[in-house]
Amino acid sequence: MDNFENLGLSPLVVKNLTGMGLTTPTPIQAQGIPPCMEGRDILGLAQTGTGKTAAFGLPMITQILAYGKRPAPKTVRALILAPTRELATQIYDNLAAFSAGAPVRIFRVVGGASINVQTEKLSKGVDVLIATPGRLLDLLERRALILSETKYLVLDEADQMLDIGFIHALRKIARLIPEERQTLLFSATMPKQMEELAATYLTNPVKVQVAPPGQAAEKIEQGVHFTTQGDKAALLAEYIAKHPKELAVVFNRTKHGSDKLAKLLEKWGFSVVAIHGNKSQNQRERALAQFRAGEVEILVATDVAARGLDIPEVAHVYNYDLPNVPENYVHRIGRTARAGRNGRAIAFCAPLEMADLRSIEKAMKKSIPVIGGEVHMEAPEGFKRPNGGNRGPRGPRPGDNPAAKPRGKSAGRPQSAVASKKAKGAEGGARPPRRPSRAPKSKQSV
Numbered sequence: 001m002d003n004f005e006n007l008g009l010s011p012l013v014v015k016n017l018t019g020m021g022l023t024t025p026t027p028i029q030a031q032g033i034p035p036c037m038e039g040r041d042i043l044g045l046a047q048t049g050t051g052k053t054a055a056f057g058l059p060m061i062t063q064i065l066a067y068g069k070r071p072a073p074k075t076v077r078a079l080i081l082a083p084t085r086e087l088a089t090q091i092y093d094n095l096a097a098f099s100a101g102a103p104v105r106i107f108r109v110v111g112g113a114s115i116n117v118q119t120e121k122l123s124k125g126v127d128v129l130i131a132t133p134g135r136l137l138d139l140l141e142r143r144a145l146i147l148s149e150t151k152y153l154v155l156d157e158a159d160q161m162l163d164i165g166f167i168h169a170l171r172k173i174a175r176l177i178p179e180e181r182q183t184l185l186f187s188a189t190m191p192k193q194m195e196e197l198a199a200t201y202l203t204n205p206v207k208v209q210v211a212p213p214g215q216a217a218e219k220i221e222q223g224v225h226f227t228t229q230g231d232k233a234a235l236l237a238e239y240i241a242k243h244p245k246e247l248a249v250v251f252n253r254t255k256h257g258s259d260k261l262a263k264l265l266e267k268w269g270f271s272v273v274a275i276h277g278n279k280s281q282n283q284r285e286r287a288l289a290q291f292r293a294g295e296v297e298i299l300v301a302t303d304v305a306a307r308g309l310d311i312p313e314v315a316h317v318y319n320y321d322l323p324n325v326p327e328n329y330v331h332r333i334g335r336t337a338r339a340g341r342n343g344r345a346i347a348f349c350a351p352l353e354m355a356d357l358r359s360i361e362k363a364m365k366k367s368i369p370v371i372g373g374e375v376h377m378e379a380p381e382g383f384k385r386p387n388g389g390n391r392g393p394r395g396p397r398p399g400d401n402p403a404a405k406p407r408g409k410s411a412g413r414p415q416s417a418v419a420s421k422k423a424k425g426a427e428g429g430a431r432p433p434r435r436p437s438r439a440p441k442s443k444q445s446v
Contacts, residue, residue: 002024003023003024003025004017004022004023004024004025004058007025007029007030007033007034007037007058007059008033008034008037008062009033009037009058009059009062010061010062010065010102012065012099012101012102013058013061013062013065013098013099013102016097016098016099016100016101017058017098020097022054025051025054026050026051026054026055026210027046027050027210028044028046028050028051028052028055028208028210029051029054029055029058031208031210032044032055032056032206032208033055033058033059035206035208036055036056036059036060036182036184037059037062037063039182040182040204040205040206041182041183041184041185041202041203041204041205041206042056042183042184042185042186042202042205042206042208043185043198043202043205043206043207043208044056044184044185044186044187044208044209045186045187045188045190045207045208045209045210046186046188046208046209046210047188047210047330047334050210052156052186053090053091053094053095053156054094054098055186055208056080056154056156056184056186057091057094057095057098058098060078060128060152060154061095061098061099061102061104061128063152064077064078064104064127064128065102065103065104070103070105070125071105071125071126071127071149072125072149073123073124073125074122074123074125074144074145074146075125075126075145075146075148075149075150076122076125076126076127076128076129076145076146076147076149076150077126077127077128077149077150077151077152078127078128078129078150078151078152078153078154079129079131079136079147079150079152079153079154079173079177080128080129080130080131080154080156081131081132081133081136081153081154081155081156081161081170081173082130082131082132082156082157083132083133083157083160083161083166083307084132084160084304084307085110085111085112085132085281085284085304086275086284086288086304086305086307086309087156087157087307088108088110088130088131088132089108089110089285090309090310091108091130091156092106092107092108092130095128095130104127104128105124105125105126105127105128106126106127106128106129106130107121107122107126107128107129107130108129108130108131109122109129109130109131109132109135109136109139110131110132110135110281111132111134111135111281112280112281112282112284113281115135115138115139115142118135118139118144119139119142119144122139122144122145123144129145133161133166133169133170133173134166134169136169136173137169137172137173140173140176146176147173147176147177148176148178150177150178150181151178151180151181151182152181152182152183152184153174153177153181153182153183153184153201154183154184154185154186155170155183155184155185155186155197155201156186157186157187157188157307158185158186158187158194158197159187159188159189159190159191159194159327160306160307160331162191162193162194162197167193167197170197174201183201183202183203183205185197185198185201185202185205188327188330188331188334189327189330191327219337219340219341219342219343220333220334220336220337220342220343220344220345221342221343221344221345222333222344222345222346222347222368222369223344223345223346223347223368223369223370223371223372224346224347224348224349224357224368224369224370224371225346225347225348225349225370225371225372225373226349226370226372226373226374226375227348227349227350227372227373228350228351229350229351229352232320232348232350233261233264233265235348236250236261236265236318236320236348237265237268237270239316239318239346240265240270240298240316240318243315243316244297245297246297246315246316247291247294247297247298247299247311247313247314247315247316248297248298248299248314248315248316248317248318249298249299249301249305249309249314249316249317249318249332249335249336250298250299250300250301250317250318250320251301251302251303251305251306251317251318251319251320251321251323251332252300252301252302252320252321253302253321253323253324254302254321255276255277255278255302257321258274258275258276258300258301258302259274259276261274261300261320262274262298262300265298265300270297270298271295271296271297271298272296272297272298272299272300273287273290273291273296273298273299273300274287274299274300274301275287275288275299275300275301275302275304275305276301276302276304277302277304284304287299288309291311292311294313300320303323303328303331303332305335306323306328306331306332306334306335307331307334309335310338311335311338312338312341314335314336314338314343315336315341315343315344316336316343316344316345316346317332317333317335317336317343317344317345317346318345318346318347318348319332319333319345319346319347319348320348321348321353322347322348322349322353322356322357322360323356323360324356326356326359326360326362326363326364327363329347329360329363329364330363330364332345333345346371347360347368349373354375
């Protein structure tokens with residue numbers, strides 16, 4: 001199918017897509033929408049950023065429009081479960097755009113927002129409810145809604161819901177929905193527990209897989225820079241300074257570390273905001289709005305932003321801390337190279353993260369190119385790069401100024417640039433602009 005008109009979607013939906021500049025379906029949409037329109041259960045596996053929301057949202061809206069009447073009070077016709085507030089918000093925004101001008105009630109319920117306001121909205125009944133499992137259970141306990149009329153159940157990014165312990169919530173919620181329903185399960189990875197989940201909740205599903213699970217998008221230029229934990233902040237500042245006015249997401253493993261790093265970058269003169277689980281819903285939405293609008297150029301985040309952050313202008317992803325769950329690496333770097341654009345993802349690897357790097361490369365079935373630094377002696381015994389080389393160009397050392405020009409012909413360049421001057425434009429090859437006098441010292445630890 002080379003256009004949306006041939007997929008049997010509502011003319012109003014197709015018109016809205018055209019107005020959004022969307023005329024050609026992505027592979028997951030082209031393969032997933034037809035069986036979804038037929039009422040089949042779907043197991044969809046695709047890389048993040050490939051258009052999974054439209055794959056389940058467009059046929060759902062089309063079928064709801066065919067009802068021709070409003071939902072009864074407190075009822076929900078279609079339920080979409082998402083693991084994070086950010087993903088729930090992204091799904092809501094997309095579905096609202098797809099159904100603009102249509103008599104379809106779409107509502108989102110997440111933690112951190114007024115549960116009384118949510119209860120009042122649900123009392124009128126909704127066509128499509130997007131919810132995080134925890135808040136949905138709270139509302140069900142208050143009898144703010146009933147799921148006995150629900151005909152569609154969507155589990156988006158189901159693998160992450162399992163990772164963060166929502167399996168028991170899923171079981172409680174699924175028991176309240178009639179067995180005569182259409183169930184759609186979408187994920188970017190397929191761990192063993194996902195297979196069990198699919199076998200439990202899907203009936204004779206159509207499997208739609210457009211790329212091997214756990215693989216990163218081809219348009220993402222990846223690289224790893226070996227460094228010490230204490231030098232990471234200075235190294236990050238050096239990389240960011242090379243790409244002024246370009247949006248970047250920096251992933252940190254902890255909430256405290258995210259706040260600390262954001263404050264440090266702000267002190268050094270960078271425009272930055274941070275989001276994590278301890279931020280209120282209003283704080284998170286305000287920070288994302290500023291980042292999306294380009295009012296700030298750097299977003300420091302924990303894995304709450306690893307999925308559901310759909311901002312095509314993000315040009316760079318920095319893994320300040322490597323994730324200890326290998327699959328999360330793919331989701332993190334998937335925040336760039338969206339909507340057909342190119343992107344760059346740099347991972348900073350400290351000695352104690354060598355095992356994490358090895359797990360990530362094993363999960364992706366490929367090695368990440370070395371663009372700087374060297375494997376330190378503290379690396380686990382027996383660790384070797386898949387390509388056999390453990391050493392890269394010189395990284396920053398104590399006393400270096402990350403904002404100053406690199407010294408030496410090979411300083412900060414990719415390994416390939418040392419061997420060939422043709423790689424002059426590669427990451428690390430260009431000389432960074434001088435930063436203000438507040439530039440960081442190399443040994444500042446974050």
